[in-house]
Amino acid sequence: MRLMLKQPSVLPGFGLTLGFSVFYLSLIVLIPLSGLFVKTSTLSWDQFWDVITTPRAIASYQLTFGASMVGAIINGLFGSIIAWVLVRYRFPGQSLVDALVDLPFALPTAVAGITLAAIYSPNGWIGQYLDPLGIKVAFTPLGVLVALTFIGLPFVVRTVQPVLQDLDREVEEAATTLGANRWQTFRAVIVPELWPALLTGMAMAFARAVGEYGSVIFIAGNMPLKSEITPLLIMTKLDQYDYTGATALGVVMLVTSFVLALAINLLQWWSTARHMNQ
Amino acid sequence: MKDREGGKLIVKIKHVMSITVVLAGFLLWYAAVQAAEPAVILNVSYDPTRELYQEFNAAFAKYWQKEKSQAVVVKQSHAGSSKQARAVIDGLDADVVTLALAYDVDAIAKVRLLPSDWQKRLPHNSSPYTSTIVFLVRKGNPKGIRDWDDLVKPGVAIIPANPKTSGAARWAYLSAWGYALKKYGNDDSKAKEFIGKFYANVPVLDSGARGATTTFVERGIGDVLVGWENEAYLALKELGAGKFEIVTPSISILAEPTVSLVDKVVKRKGTEVVAQAYLQYLYSDEGQEIAAKHFYRPRTEAVAAKYAGQFAKVNLFTIDDVFGGWQKAQQTHFADGGVFDEIYKPNK
Numbered sequence: 001m002r003l004m005l006k007q008p009s010v011l012p013g014f015g016l017t018l019g020f021s022v023f024y025l026s027l028i029v030l031i032p033l034s035g036l037f038v039k040t041s042t043l044s045w046d047q048f049w050d051v052i053t054t055p056r057a058i059a060s061y062q063l064t065f066g067a068s069m070v071g072a073i074i075n076g077l078f079g080s081i082i083a084w085v086l087v088r089y090r091f092p093g094q095s096l097v098d099a100l101v102d103l104p105f106a107l108p109t110a111v112a113g114i115t116l117a118a119i120y121s122p123n124g125w126i127g128q129y130l131d132p133l134g135i136k137v138a139f140t141p142l143g144v145l146v147a148l149t150f151i152g153l154p155f156v157v158r159t160v161q162p163v164l165q166d167l168d169r170e171v172e173e174a175a176t177t178l179g180a181n182r183w184q185t186f187r188a189v190i191v192p193e194l195w196p197a198l199l200t201g202m203a204m205a206f207a208r209a210v211g212e213y214g215s216v217i218f219i220a221g222n223m224p225l226k227s228e229i230t231p232l233l234i235m236t237k238l239d240q241y242d243y244t245g246a247t248a249l250g251v252v253m254l255v256t257s258f259v260l261a262l263a264i265n266l267l268q269w270w271s272t273a274r275h276m277n278q
Numbered sequence: 279m280k281d282r283e284g285g286k287l288i289v290k291i292k293h294v295m296s297i298t299v300v301l302a303g304f305l306l307w308y309a310a311v312q313a314a315e316p317a318v319i320l321n322v323s324y325d326p327t328r329e330l331y332q333e334f335n336a337a338f339a340k341y342w343q344k345e346k347s348q349a350v351v352v353k354q355s356h357a358g359s360s361k362q363a364r365a366v367i368d369g370l371d372a373d374v375v376t377l378a379l380a381y382d383v384d385a386i387a388k389v390r391l392l393p394s395d396w397q398k399r400l401p402h403n404s405s406p407y408t409s410t411i412v413f414l415v416r417k418g419n420p421k422g423i424r425d426w427d428d429l430v431k432p433g434v435a436i437i438p439a440n441p442k443t444s445g446a447a448r449w450a451y452l453s454a455w456g457y458a459l460k461k462y463g464n465d466d467s468k469a470k471e472f473i474g475k476f477y478a479n480v481p482v483l484d485s486g487a488r489g490a491t492t493t494f495v496e497r498g499i500g501d502v503l504v505g506w507e508n509e510a511y512l513a514l515k516e517l518g519a520g521k522f523e524i525v526t527p528s529i530s531i532l533a534e535p536t537v538s539l540v541d542k543v544v545k546r547k548g549t550e551v552v553a554q555a556y557l558q559y560l561y562s563d564e565g566q567e568i569a570a571k572h573f574y575r576p577r578t579e580a581v582a583a584k585y586a587g588q589f590a591k592v593n594l595f596t597i598d599d600v601f602g603g604w605q606k607a608q609q610t611h612f613a614d615g616g617v618f619d620e621i622y623k624p625n626k
Contacts, residue, residue, distance in 0.1 A: 239361060
């Protein structure tokens, strides 16, 4: 009996669970999203193309995807460091720091946006010191980046942390006894283990940032062509009762996000496979 | 013996009486509950009217109780004007809408929730109170802003909201345009140039009027906030007169926030009579006084005269006179590819 359980192919209930999964995914994800495509299909191809290629729309894609990408990379770097510190060291107040990481998850995004805007505006706590240096954060694209970095942090930390925890210290010690210096150990032993988890975390942070609306609009300044994100453009279209235009932009975001997510998954799959072969 | 029987009788009478009292009490309670079953109506409004309707709803409930001995509970909902219109279109059960501009009510009429001639059903284009667009500047008016002209000077930072999403911002845009038309003798291209310079001086474009107020007041951005007159007075009242000043331009638009019954909803809910009375009560002396107290310009002459000292004199023009109505203004200026979009074309 035990032996049988260990072989998933013999485990009963495959049909039932798969059926349920497909049904559930359809209900929650596919049907609402196909509604998006159905609504957009009332536009002709030319109209659709006109809507999604206006200079304002293109500027907004660049900002949304660009800032999300940069934010994810920043989080990849600093999120890993935080995860490292949390796993490898013991210090007083550690559980507090651990809990702090989750705050951007739990905080309503609008609250985050208002707080960030208040702090980074020219008369805010941090903004007042940056302003004389000619650095403007709030109400510029830089502000968008700050907000997107803020909300993405937990994703990286929470995906890297468990992998680091499972990483045997003995492996590192073995590397050292075999004559590797610290850098070699880091590069050849730790990074390959962490890499897939790190990529996943960054991909999730990126996806979250692309869809982010609440926190960004408060700090972005929302100037057309400069600091206007695509979700805001969608909201603007809705406020003008232009439902089809809004869904057209939605489709662009959906397709782009899907392609990018797929690419990251492939990259992750490829790097894992390469790591296995080594 | 007799005594005992008499005693029994008394007990019996007492018994019957207590049952009667309980029954009567129950009936009274039941009747009270019946009477207390209040009419509930929902007023879907835009952002800055929150305080106005809080007071007005209480006044109307009192009036309705006295007139018809029926309790009425008015629920209110506030957000950006077009967002609210969209919520009603998408099925929010509003008995009445009280929105920032007629265009948003027109959008509801388009899906046939109310007749397309709704604006003729109540006096003054269905707009019981009006407002206009004024400037709020920092204490001492350091940039010396007196009129629309001063806003387009280099080095002045203006905080309006985004006209695509905010009702107040649309009124502000049209005000500036109207001023420019008058100044340059109805030359559309000059007006366009003026409005281009106007938005070149805008550092932050909030999506709603309240957001713009926050940016200007709390974040300390910009030299002048361009927005609702009632919001400007409210900001002065809330934040103390010491920090800001109101500047009224020489000419501005007569902003007419409009109200309407949502016919389909009230017919279904059976609230037509009370909802209708609610809107009409806005035109009563008490309704007008409450509006004036919250810095909306009243329509009734008597009330207007009473509160005349509160509002600065300003030449007001209407959207129908200068722009030929909301549908036309929206099409020319704010629709996709309209004049506002032209301003934000990238420099070639």
